Amino acid sequence: MRRLPKPRTVEARASLFKRVLAFAIDILILDLVVLGPLKKLVSGIVSDGGITATTEFLNSNPEIMNKMIILSAISGVLMLTYFTVLELMVGQTAGKALLNLYVKGKKRITLWQALLRNIFIIPMFPFVLLWVVEPIFLLFSRRRLLEILTKTETVQQVRVP
Amino acid sequence: MNKKYGKWTVIMITIAGLGIASMMIAWALENMYDTAFGGGNVAVIPIRGVIVTQTTDDIFDVGSTSSETVLRFIKDADDDPAIKAIMLDINSPGGSPVATDEIARAVKRLNKTTIAVIHDVGASGAYWVASSADTIVANPMSIVGSIGVYSSYIDIAGLMDKYGLKYNRLIAGEHKDLGSPFRNLTISERTILQLKVDKIHDIFIDAIAENRGLPRQRVEELATGIFYLGVEAEELGLVDMLGTKDDAVEHLEESLGIKAELVEYRKKETVLSLLSRIIGEQSFLVGHGIGSGLVRQRLQIFT
Numbered sequence: 001m002r003r004l005p006k007p008r009t010v011e012a013r014a015s016l017f018k019r020v021l022a023f024a025i026d027i028l029i030l031d032l033v034v035l036g037p038l039k040k041l042v043s044g045i046v047s048d049g050g051i052t053a054t055t056e057f058l059n060s061n062p063e064i065m066n067k068m069i070i071l072s073a074i075s076g077v078l079m080l081t082y083f084t085v086l087e088l089m090v091g092q093t094a095g096k097a098l099l100n101l102y103v104k105g106k107k108r109i110t111l112w113q114a115l116l117r118n119i120f121i122i123p124m125f126p127f128v129l130l131w132v133v134e135p136i137f138l139l140f141s142r143r144r145l146l147e148i149l150t151k152t153e154t155v156q157q158v159r160v161p
Numbered sequence: 162m163n164k165k166y167g168k169w170t171v172i173m174i175t176i177a178g179l180g181i182a183s184m185m186i187a188w189a190l191e192n193m194y195d196t197a198f199g200g201g202n203v204a205v206i207p208i209r210g211v212i213v214t215q216t217t218d219d220i221f222d223v224g225s226t227s228s229e230t231v232l233r234f235i236k237d238a239d240d241d242p243a244i245k246a247i248m249l250d251i252n253s254p255g256g257s258p259v260a261t262d263e264i265a266r267a268v269k270r271l272n273k274t275t276i277a278v279i280h281d282v283g284a285s286g287a288y289w290v291a292s293s294a295d296t297i298v299a300n301p302m303s304i305v306g307s308i309g310v311y312s313s314y315i316d317i318a319g320l321m322d323k324y325g326l327k328y329n330r331l332i333a334g335e336h337k338d339l340g341s342p343f344r345n346l347t348i349s350e351r352t353i354l355q356l357k358v359d360k361i362h363d364i365f366i367d368a369i370a371e372n373r374g375l376p377r378q379r380v381e382e383l384a385t386g387i388f389y390l391g392v393e394a395e396e397l398g399l400v401d402m403l404g405t406k407d408d409a410v411e412h413l414e415e416s417l418g419i420k421a422e423l424v425e426y427r428k429k430e431t432v433l434s435l436l437s438r439i440i441g442e443q444s445f446l447v448g449h450g451i452g453s454g455l456v457r458q459r460l461q462i463f464t
Contacts, residue, residue, distance in 0.1 A: 033180040037187035067190075074186055078179055085175050090168045094176065097168060 013142050014101045014156040025095030026082070034078050038071060069124075076122030083118035084111070096154070105152045113150040120146060201424025202245045203413060204238035206231060212256030212264070212286050226253065228260035234426040235267045246274040246413050248423070249294055250406070255285025258310065258361050265293035265368065274417060278409045279303045279400070284388050288399070289365060292372035298409040299391035299400045306399055308369055309386025310361045312354065318344050373398060 014022075031039075086093045088111055091102040105113055120130035130146070137145045147153050208231060210224035238244045249268070255261065268275055268290065277283070277291035279299040284307035291297050299305050321328065321343060328343035339350050346354070362384065370380040375398055383389075383397060394400040402408065410421045 029176060033176055034183050036180075037184045038190075041187055041190060071190070074190075078183055078186075082175065082179055086172060089175075090171050092168065092172075094172050097172060 008160050009157045010160055011104070011155045012158040014154045016138065016142065018099045018101055018156060019138070019154060022093070022095035022099045022101055025098060026093045029094050030079055030082060034082065035075055038075055038078075041071065072123050076124060076127075079121045080115070080118055083121060084114045087118070088114040099156075101154055101156050103152055103154050105150070109150075109152055113152050117144075117146045117150045117152050120144075201422040202243055202419060203248055203410070203421045203423050204234070204241070204244045204246070205248045205250050205423050205425045206234045206238070207250045207252075207425065207427070208264070208287060208290060209250075209252050210254075212253055212260045212290070214257055214260045214263070225256070228257075228263040231264050232267050235264075235271065238426065239271055239273065244273065244424075245417055245419055246276065246421070247271060248406075248409060248413070249275065249277040249290060250280075250425075251277055251283045251287050251291055252280040253284075253287035253290075254282050255287045255289070255307070258286060258365070261286030261289045262364075262368070264290045265372070268293040269372070274413065276409050276413060278406050279305060279391070280406075285309065289368060292369050292399075296401045296409075296412065297399070298402050298404050298406075298412070299394060300405065301390065301392040301395075301403050303391035303394075304388045305391055305394040306383065306397075307386055307388040308365060308380070308384035310358050310365060311386070312358050314340060314342055316345060317342050 083093055087103045088109065090097070091104065091109070096102060103109060103114075103117075120127055120134055134144045134146065137143060137148070141148075143153055208226050210226055213225050213227050215229050216225050216227040235247065238247050247268075275294040276296045276298065277294035279287075279291060279297065280303065281300075282304045283291050283297075283299060284304050288306055288308065318328070328341075330338065330344070332338050336350065336353065338344075339353065340346075366377060366380050366384050369375070369384070370377040373380070379398075383399070389397060389399065391400060391403055395403055402412065410423065413419070414421050
């Protein structure tokens with residue numbers, strides 16, 4: 001009987017679709033579990049009138065604006081902690097784990113690498129600028145700008161015959 | 162990869178940890194600010210206990226509401242465009258005329274819908290405050306009214322005489338020590354004090370007549386200092402409707418066409434004030450228990 005060669009797995013850059021899906025799962029988890037209690041505090045501020053009405057309202061209420069800034073900073077730190085801790089400890093967030101994606105560097109990623117590659121999650125200036133820059137980089141080079149800067153990448157196992 | 166624990170264990174612990182941290186932060190933020198952190202379209206301003214002009218974080222200073230705090234809440238609620246109505250949540254026997262007048266005037270100046278809900282007691286100064294609202298809701302058994310003024314002090318002159326203590330009176334200005342507990346009131350001094358009390362009573366009656374749209378003479382008849390039950394107060398025109406806080410919410414929803422979301426304005430809770438409140442409430446409950454026991458004993462004797 002002829003023996004077939006064992007299938008091999010190699011690491012390849014994660015597909016755009018899987019990355020977006022993994023990120024969406026992570027955001028969903030964060031939204032439900034981590035940000036849920038904080039969202040309750042702002043339920044009346046973020047009005048039904050949409051972003052324009054909310055912005056006008058916040059501009060005319062500096063005290064509430066300050067509270068919102070504090071809340072944004074806290075939410076940002078919690079989300080950053082989620083991505084940083086999990087990528088540092090297990091190389092995967094929940095979303096990435098479900099889709100078999102993981103983060104790697106040249107060696108094991110360090111705290112600073114994990115922190116810096118996820119800094120875009122903080123919903124405050126100047127980090128919000130990355131919300132435009134990162135998808136563009138991801139679309140054209142399949143690596144985010146912060147991944148390039150931190151010398152890390154998100155990969156997946158691909159079977160080769 | 163963490164070898165000791167499984168991948169999913171680490172992920173679950175991290176998510177749970179962050180969830181708990183988030184809940185604790187939300188709790189802390191809610192208690193850090195005097196007013197609501199956000200949310201809600203009906204501001205609920207509690208008026209509990211004796212109404213005074215100022216309070217401290219003293220452990221003996223429990224069971225009171227300061228006009229200083231209430232005025233700040235009223236201003237915050239007025240400045241907040243999300244707030245469509247203000248509910249005064251009253252359970253108070255009244256208090257300082259100045260404090261109550263300050264609150265009543267602030268409520269009347271508001272351009273937003275106001276409603277007062279009286280729980281167990283909304284008497285005297287607390288009723289004065291309630292009358293400044295557009296609508297008053299009370300339970301049929303609430304204690305309402307008590308439109309009157311009293312002023313009192315303990316005269317210990319007789320006690321001092323008994324123990325041979327002497328009051329050395331050195332004054333510049335005939336009435337400077339008026340009301341001193343160390344000597345008896347003269348007839349003219351009693352008249353002076355009575356006139357002051359009557360004057361405050363007049364102001365009180367004027368305010369109620371104006372706020373409730375009742376003839377002054379009618380309010381004068383009611384202003385004997387007697388309290389009325391909610392059901393009686395409604396018949397007398399001192400209360401607009403009988404019901405509970407839920408009925409008040411329903412009334413607001415119907416009149417404003419909104420889905421009411423209540424947001425309670427609370428005084429900032431510091432560690433000291435939290436401790437004071439716990440100790441104060443414990444002491445009150447112990448005292449209340451002993452007092453109730455004594456009252457029950459008395460009733461058994463006399464009934």
